[in-house]
Amino acid sequence: MADAAAPNSNKATVYHPLQSTQPVKVAASGVEVFYADQQALHGITANIHDRSVTAFIGPSGCGKSTFLRCINRMNDTIDTARVRGSIRIDDEEINDRGVDPVLLRARVGMVFQKPNPFPKSIYDNVAYGPRIHGLASSKDELDAVVETSLRKAGLWDEVADRLDQPGNSLSGGQQQRLVIARAIAVNPEVILMDEPCSALDPIATARIEELIDELRENYCLIIVTHSMAQAARVSQMTAFFHLGHLVEYGPTEEIFTNPRDRRTQDYITGRFG
Amino acid sequence: MQLSLFTALALLVLTAIGFLAGRSRALALAGNGGTRLHSLPNYHGYFVALWAGLPGFALLAAYAMFASMAVNSLVLGQMERAAAPLQAQYESELRDDPAYTGAMDEIARLEIAISELRDEADAVIESDGVQSDAVAELRERQAALQFEIDDARFTRDTRAEAVAAEMLEDLRAADDLALARAGFEYGRLPSEQREVYMADARALAFGVELASRDTPELRALADTLRPIHQGLAWGGSLAALGIALAGLAFARTRLAVRFRARNRVEWIISAALALASLIAILTTLGIIFSLLFESLRFFASIDWRVADFLFGTQWSPQTAIRPGQIGQSGSFGAVPLFAGTALITLIAMMVAAPVGLFAAVYLSEYADSRVRSWAKPLLEILAGVPTVVYGFFALLTVGPLLRDFALFLGYEDAVTQSALSAGLVMGVMIIPFVSSLSDDVINAVPQSLRDGAYAMGATKSETICHVVFPAALPGIVGALLLAVSRAVGETMIVVMAAGQAANLTANPLESVTTITVQIVTLLTGDQEFDSPKTLSAFALGLVLFVLTLILNIIALRVVQSYREKYD
Numbered sequence: 001m002a003d004a005a006a007p008n009s010n011k012a013t014v015y016h017p018l019q020s021t022q023p024v025k026v027a028a029s030g031v032e033v034f035y036a037d038q039q040a041l042h043g044i045t046a047n048i049h050d051r052s053v054t055a056f057i058g059p060s061g062c063g064k065s066t067f068l069r070c071i072n073r074m075n076d077t078i079d080t081a082r083v084r085g086s087i088r089i090d091d092e093e094i095n096d097r098g099v100d101p102v103l104l105r106a107r108v109g110m111v112f113q114k115p116n117p118f119p120k121s122i123y124d125n126v127a128y129g130p131r132i133h134g135l136a137s138s139k140d141e142l143d144a145v146v147e148t149s150l151r152k153a154g155l156w157d158e159v160a161d162r163l164d165q166p167g168n169s170l171s172g173g174q175q176q177r178l179v180i181a182r183a184i185a186v187n188p189e190v191i192l193m194d195e196p197c198s199a200l201d202p203i204a205t206a207r208i209e210e211l212i213d214e215l216r217e218n219y220c221l222i223i224v225t226h227s228m229a230q231a232a233r234v235s236q237m238t239a240f241f242h243l244g245h246l247v248e249y250g251p252t253e254e255i256f257t258n259p260r261d262r263r264t265q266d267y268i269t270g271r272f273g
Numbered sequence: 274m275q276l277s278l279f280t281a282l283a284l285l286v287l288t289a290i291g292f293l294a295g296r297s298r299a300l301a302l303a304g305n306g307g308t309r310l311h312s313l314p315n316y317h318g319y320f321v322a323l324w325a326g327l328p329g330f331a332l333l334a335a336y337a338m339f340a341s342m343a344v345n346s347l348v349l350g351q352m353e354r355a356a357a358p359l360q361a362q363y364e365s366e367l368r369d370d371p372a373y374t375g376a377m378d379e380i381a382r383l384e385i386a387i388s389e390l391r392d393e394a395d396a397v398i399e400s401d402g403v404q405s406d407a408v409a410e411l412r413e414r415q416a417a418l419q420f421e422i423d424d425a426r427f428t429r430d431t432r433a434e435a436v437a438a439e440m441l442e443d444l445r446a447a448d449d450l451a452l453a454r455a456g457f458e459y460g461r462l463p464s465e466q467r468e469v470y471m472a473d474a475r476a477l478a479f480g481v482e483l484a485s486r487d488t489p490e491l492r493a494l495a496d497t498l499r500p501i502h503q504g505l506a507w508g509g510s511l512a513a514l515g516i517a518l519a520g521l522a523f524a525r526t527r528l529a530v531r532f533r534a535r536n537r538v539e540w541i542i543s544a545a546l547a548l549a550s551l552i553a554i555l556t557t558l559g560i561i562f563s564l565l566f567e568s569l570r571f572f573a574s575i576d577w578r579v580a581d582f583l584f585g586t587q588w589s590p591q592t593a594i595r596p597g598q599i600g601q602s603g604s605f606g607a608v609p610l611f612a613g614t615a616l617i618t619l620i621a622m623m624v625a626a627p628v629g630l631f632a633a634v635y636l637s638e639y640a641d642s643r644v645r646s647w648a649k650p651l652l653e654i655l656a657g658v659p660t661v662v663y664g665f666f667a668l669l670t671v672g673p674l675l676r677d678f679a680l681f682l683g684y685e686d687a688v689t690q691s692a693l694s695a696g697l698v699m700g701v702m703i704i705p706f707v708s709s710l711s712d713d714v715i716n717a718v719p720q721s722l723r724d725g726a727y728a729m730g731a732t733k734s735e736t737i738c739h740v741v742f743p744a745a746l747p748g749i750v751g752a753l754l755l756a757v758s759r760a761v762g763e764t765m766i767v768v769m770a771a772g773q774a775a776n777l778t779a780n781p782l783e784s785v786t787t788i789t790v791q792i793v794t795l796l797t798g799d800q801e802f803d804s805p806k807t808l809s810a811f812a813l814g815l816v817l818f819v820l821t822l823i824l825n826i827i828a829l830r831v832v833q834s835y836r837e838k839y840d
Binding site: 079104112 | 730
């Protein structure tokens with residue numbers, strides 16, 4: 001453990017020995033993001049595994065959300081943002097000109113910090129993705145997709161008898177699960193979650209965390225969180241970001257019990273952040 | 274006038290003194306930082322200042338409003354008392370005047386004769402019916418008697434006039450009882466001339482305006498008026514200053530260490546703010562009531578045939594001046610005006626709604642910030658163009674163009690002044706309203722909703738259609754309805770471009786007229802305010818008001834029922 005007290009100026013990422021048995025789903029290499037002239041991410045390289053939860057932690061403004069938004073090319077919607085480097089999902093480069101970001105986003109779902117149901121009924125919220133991507137050929141099929149997605153999101157029992165009510169008539173926690181159901185409905189391979197519980201109370205948070213754990217069976221989940229406890233509870237892998245650098249990346253248990261970089265150690269023990 | 278100005282200045286000074294007095298008293302109470310006041314010294318100062326200023330100014334305002342009324346009633350009372358003996362003398366002279374009493378007797382006799390004739394006629398109608406010759410003959414006799422009675426009344430009035438003039442002449446020659454003469458003259462004036470009489474007296478008293486006449490009677494009246502007016506003015510000013518001083522002294526005694534001056538000031542401020550909103554509400558009520566009463570007068574003048582007004586299809590108020598004219602009853606049917614208004618509004622909205630909305634979507638979703646920074650102000654300049662200029666444009670450019678085009682297509686009856694040209698130009702005028710308001714509403718849709726749609730793999734236009742638009746719908750509906758009220762109320766373009774013929778037609782190439790245009794036509798120029806023609810403008814105004822009110826209520830309902838909560 002000689003490198004545990006590596007100096008803060010060290011910009012090289014510390015990679016813990018791999019312990020995940022799952023195949024690599026997302027492979028990022030040398031990803032850099034600029035907002036206008038300001039560099040927000042510096043050479044991020046990381047392999048993210050399928051059928052597991054990877055948590056991105058770090059203080060505000062460290063670039064974890066920016067990196068998350070690279071994975072479904074949401075940064076394209078910001079005029080001033082430029083992305084360099086390579087991100088491959090299942091060995092397919094997503095930053096290629098040939099890749100349609102609209103189709104990519106159907107494969108990589110995203111859930112945001114604040115629940116953002118569309119101004120439509122609960123049913124139409126979930127059916128929105130399948131409809132625009134033509135995933136269901138009949139009404140029955142669409143009904144089935146909606147029901148399955150709501151069941152997977154653990155919301156079906158609460159809303160089955162009021163599917164025609166507006167999505168934002170639900171409580172905050174229910175709305176967030178509705179948004180997850182909406183993301184699941186297009187059958188994505190990767191689900192990105194940007195602080196999905198920061199606007200929720202502890203009970204709703206527990207419910208979402210449970211859900212994340214269930215979803216791990218079938219999806220590659222990446223979650224950005226400010227709560228170290230949450231990262232420890234739900235994730236198998238953790239990446240610590242600081243000032244646009246990926247400082248340390250490894251199995252969650254390792255990162256929390258045995259951080260090798262001083263900054264990681266300081267952050268998880270609450271000395272800064 | 275100057276006096277109240279000085280009083281106002283003095284009140285301001287008192288207010289300032291109140292502030293200083295309150296503050297210094299508070300500082301004294303606090304000692305040398307030893308005790309802690311509940312409120313900062315400044316708040317104590319504001320409290321005393323408000324107590325000094327508000328009642329004084331309120332009294333001054335009340336004085337300004339009611340002073341002339343009070344002066345008038347005091348002067349009138351004095352005048353009446355002075356004129357009472359003169360009135361008695363006049364009446365006794367009339368009783369002794371043989372010509373006058375003769376005329377009175379004649380009138381009494383004729384009245385009895387006429388009423389007997391009427392009874393007889395009733396009896397004949399009962400037995401023979403209205404059309405009989407006997408009735409006709411009775412009618413003729415009644416007309417003759419009526420003529421005689423008018424004659425006698427004229428004799429009576431001339432005689433009374435002569436007696437009064439003679440009496441006044443004698444007194445004037447003796448230069449006696451000038452104020453009594455004024456009161457006597459005033460009492461004999463018809464009510465609409467009394468206002469002028471008093472105004473002349475005021476003009477003579479203060480010399481600010483020019484009097485239309487200058488008689489010894491008016492002079493006397495002016496001499497009575499002046500001291501009363503001045504006395505009231507001084508009284509009002511002194512009372513205002515006194516109450517201000519009293520308020521100051523009272524407020525100062527209230528100050529204490531635990532006194533909650535800050536909360537009191539807060540309360541007074543909130544009361545002042547409530548008063549401001551009350552003024553707006555009261556003005557609206559006042560407008561409604563004035564419209565309502567004038568409209569009632571109009572409906573009374575057309576014998577309460579409200580249905581004819583609301584559902585009649587013939588609008589020609591100009592022909593209804595003389596009673597008994599053909600078509601008089603049908604000439605106030607306002608349906609052509611409603612139809613014209615609806616037609617032009619529809620055309621305008623067909624232009625403004627899509628163009629305005631698309632412009633808003635382009636500006637808020639597609640245009641980059643550089644295009645937006647010059648395109649939006651440029652579009653809003655359209656809103657600043659005076660409507661008269663739009664009127665020119667419609668009349669001189671669009672109208673002839675449309676007419677030639679219609680002629681080219683083989684429509685023979687095309688005219689320059691058409692509903693279509695007015696509607697199109699009005700639509701262009703409204704575009705900035707729709708686009709600017711919708712743009713704000715679309716911008717207010719949270720970015721997180723757009724992100725949500727993009728993250729689902731929606732394209733830009735899908736995101737706008739499925740997510741942004743529904744979220745912005747209440748605001749957009751509000752914007753459109755605002756544009757509709759604007760179109761309904763627009764006058765100038767329609768006056769110039771749509772003509773004034775009250776045609777009931779759905780053909781946009783014909784001339785039509787609208788509610789507002791008719792109101793303008795009816796009320797501009799010299800008008801008598803008791804003919805149904807003029808009064809009908811108020812009824813139209815009332816309809817317009819109710820119409821826009823209903824539109825607003827619908828708009829509010831729509832907005833409420835579709836409202837989304839975003840924090």
